[in-house]
Amino acid sequence: MTHTPATSREAGPATFSSLDPATGKVLADHPVHGPADVADAVGRTRRAAERWAALPAAGRRSRLLAWKRELAGRLDSVASTVAAETGKPRTDAELELLLTLGHLDWAARHAGRLLRRRRVGSGWLAANQAATVVHRPLGVIGVIGPWNYPVYTPMGSIGYALAAGNGVVFKPSEYTPATGVALAEAFDAAVPEFTGLLTVVTGAGPTGEALARAGVDKVAFTGSPGTARKVMAVCAESLTPMLAECGGKDAVIVTADADLDTAADAIVWGAMGNAGQTCAGVERVYAVREIHDDLCRRVVERAGQLRPGTGTDASYGPMTMPSQTQVVARHVAEAVAAGAVTALGGGDSVADPFVAPVVLTGVPEDSPAMTEETFGPVVVVNAVADAQQAVDLANASRYALGAAVFCGSRRTGARLAARLRAGAVSVNSVLGFAAVPALPFGGSGDSGFGRVHGAAGLLAFTAPQSVTVRRFAPPVDLTSFATPAARKARAAALVRGLHRRR
Numbered sequence: 001m002t003h004t005p006a007t008s009r010e011a012g013p014a015t016f017s018s019l020d021p022a023t024g025k026v027l028a029d030h031p032v033h034g035p036a037d038v039a040d041a042v043g044r045t046r047r048a049a050e051r052w053a054a055l056p057a058a059g060r061r062s063r064l065l066a067w068k069r070e071l072a073g074r075l076d077s078v079a080s081t082v083a084a085e086t087g088k089p090r091t092d093a094e095l096e097l098l099l100t101l102g103h104l105d106w107a108a109r110h111a112g113r114l115l116r117r118r119r120v121g122s123g124w125l126a127a128n129q130a131a132t133v134v135h136r137p138l139g140v141i142g143v144i145g146p147w148n149y150p151v152y153t154p155m156g157s158i159g160y161a162l163a164a165g166n167g168v169v170f171k172p173s174e175y176t177p178a179t180g181v182a183l184a185e186a187f188d189a190a191v192p193e194f195t196g197l198l199t200v201v202t203g204a205g206p207t208g209e210a211l212a213r214a215g216v217d218k219v220a221f222t223g224s225p226g227t228a229r230k231v232m233a234v235c236a237e238s239l240t241p242m243l244a245e246c247g248g249k250d251a252v253i254v255t256a257d258a259d260l261d262t263a264a265d266a267i268v269w270g271a272m273g274n275a276g277q278t279c280a281g282v283e284r285v286y287a288v289r290e291i292h293d294d295l296c297r298r299v300v301e302r303a304g305q306l307r308p309g310t311g312t313d314a315s316y317g318p319m320t321m322p323s324q325t326q327v328v329a330r331h332v333a334e335a336v337a338a339g340a341v342t343a344l345g346g347g348d349s350v351a352d353p354f355v356a357p358v359v360l361t362g363v364p365e366d367s368p369a370m371t372e373e374t375f376g377p378v379v380v381v382n383a384v385a386d387a388q389q390a391v392d393l394a395n396a397s398r399y400a401l402g403a404a405v406f407c408g409s410r411r412t413g414a415r416l417a418a419r420l421r422a423g424a425v426s427v428n429s430v431l432g433f434a435a436v437p438a439l440p441f442g443g444s445g446d447s448g449f450g451r452v453h454g455a456a457g458l459l460a461f462t463a464p465q466s467v468t469v470r471r472f473a474p475p476v477d478l479t480s481f482a483t484p485a486a487r488k489a490r491a492a493a494l495v496r497g498l499h500r501r502r
């Protein structure tokens with residue numbers, strides 16, 4: 001079965017179809033926006049953004065909260081759209097929306113205080129200057145989104161960019177265009193006088209590329225590292241700054257004293273939820289040898305009860321992107337060929353579009369199942385000698401996005417978390433950070449760079465402007481040709497002396 005969005009050019013402007021990933025049936029047709037359409041969208045958004053930036057912070061806050069209330073009112077219909085386009089269960093789509101509302105609320109309420117002009121100390125050499133800094137919006141942000149969390153993920157950029165005073169042109173994934181359109185429609189309904197501030201352009205890679213070329217002031221990209229490299233190359237041509245939220249190969253460490261039921265439950269949810277198509281999903285588990293077999297048994301017991309499919313009793317849905325099924329199949333096959341043990345499922349579990357849960361153990365560290373993003377309902381539970389080896393192996397990935405530690409002692413868990421090369425770590429839960437809007441989220445290495453969410457996620461869409469105002473003439477003006485050299489030398493000696501003493 002092929003269910004890649006198809007493009008048509010038969011009459012009028014080109015369109016493409018979004019498809020139900022479970023059946024391949026057409027859901028709707030959407031325009032393929034080309035460079036001219038994208039340029040128009042950026043121009044329209046820029047005009048609205050100028051008015052938006054000129055509003056007092058309280059004006060933006062009240063309007064963004066109106067949008068939040070509108071989205072809360074439309075939650076059922078937007079969740080249905082998300083479920084239809086991604087194939088994920090309705091309840092998962094609702095949770096995604098609830099998390100998003102929390103983030104939008106936080107961004108709207110905190111932007112004014114975090115970004116407003118504030119005084120800073122001016123130092124000995126500039127004691128006569130009043131120094132302030134303000135974080136100003138960049139202008140128009142081009143947001144390029146993925147399909148796996150088509151509301152939560154792009155809204156980490158869209159909501160925070162708008163709260164920081166920018167306009168946004170959003171290019172949703174070609175797998176989830178109607179979800180993107182629904183977000184903008186809710187904005188226009190709630191804030192009609194700023195129609196155009198959030199504009200959606202639809203299409204596949206070329207539309208995203210056109211957006212990166214369209215003179216936006218920053219690109220906020222979420223997707224795979226391979227695409228991030230292409231977008232970055234385009235941004236490099238015009239020195240357009242970029243934020244890259246890419247994939248992950250998240251590790252979970254389980255120590256000997258951990259609550260194994262809690263750990264197993266969280267591992268199964270983190271690995272299999274959304275059919276494993278979560279950037280910060282659980283892909284690798286390092287369990288110390290004493291409890292490894294016990295943990296595996298509990299993981300297998302829980303994962304074995306899951307049922308992929310459609311309908312209200314499905315644990316998770318189909319693979320949204322068909323090509324990913326082949327990646328999952330290759331990872332499982334290569335792991336087994338290299339000597340891995342299939343504790344649950346195996347090669348036969350991987351079918352298009354539904355992949356049954358797979359639990360592997362004893363997978364060699366150089367196997368693709370350990371080094372590449374699998375993005376399917378597959379989890380590897382490997383045994384390690386101790387927590388130190390677990391940390392070393394967890395850190396040995398080219399990805400560095402999220403991680404989790406399960407440990408009997410919260411203090412030891414936090415210490416282990418501090419040693420992990422990851423942008424966000426949960427202790428005794430998985431993905432605990434995703435529901436806390438004040439916490440920045442992002443990675444390094446092949447997981448990308450920059451942060452969404454929290455204060456850092458607001459600052460990401462601003463540029464600081466520094467201003468000094470001379471309050472009085474300095475006793476010795478070091479920046480004037482009129483000051484005699486001897487006075488300058490005495491002042492310099494005084495300041496140097498101060499630095500040597502402190």
Ligand code: NAD
Nearest residue numbers: 145146147172173204205208209223224227245246247279
């Ligand atoms: P993808 O890289 O295939 O596509 C992402 C977006 O980029 C889509 O909108 C696509 O149309 C667009 N695109 C494709 N080619 C382009 C080009 N040349 N120029 C500009 N835009 C282009 O990724 P995907 O399959 O949609 O998403 C899955 C990936 O996203 C996974 O790797 C997942 O881990 C990652 N992800 C990361 C996060 C995070 O916050 N770190 C969140 C969700 C998903």
